[in-house]
Amino acid sequence: MSCILYDDSDCVLDHWTLPIELRRNERRSFTRYGERNEVESVSIKAGCRLTVWTEMNYRGSQYVFNAPYTQDRHETLKRDVQLAFLEDNIESVECTCRP
Numbered sequence: 001m002s003c004i005l006y007d008d009s010d011c012v013l014d015h016w017t018l019p020i021e022l023r024r025n026e027r028r029s030f031t032r033y034g035e036r037n038e039v040e041s042v043s044i045k046a047g048c049r050l051t052v053w054t055e056m057n058y059r060g061s062q063y064v065f066n067a068p069y070t071q072d073r074h075e076t077l078k079r080d081v082q083l084a085f086l087e088d089n090i091e092s093v094e095c096t097c098r099p
């Protein structure tokens, strides 16, 4: 999988039984109550980009995570002052990767 979302810090799960996994060029707007506003950490494969929105249907505030070419990127949202507004606030996501 190219982008993986977790409902707790440090890329582990809290209530979810599985992380939300996106293939390259896959986008998803969360419709289920238990998916919306629950993401707390993310993993992005090397060379991929994860775009997140704070509202369903790719609306609201947007943030773009770029992983470098050479290594995967892991982020816990609350640990970065610039990302903290995203914690338990993401409702739609898109994963793209360089060819």
Ligand SMILES: [Ca+2]
Pocket (backbone or CB within 6 Å): 007, 008, 014, 037, 038, 039, 040, 088
């Ligand atoms: Ca959560």
Ligand SMILES: [Ca+2]
Pocket (backbone or CB within 6 Å): 037, 054, 055, 088, 089, 090, 091
């Ligand atoms: Ca939200």
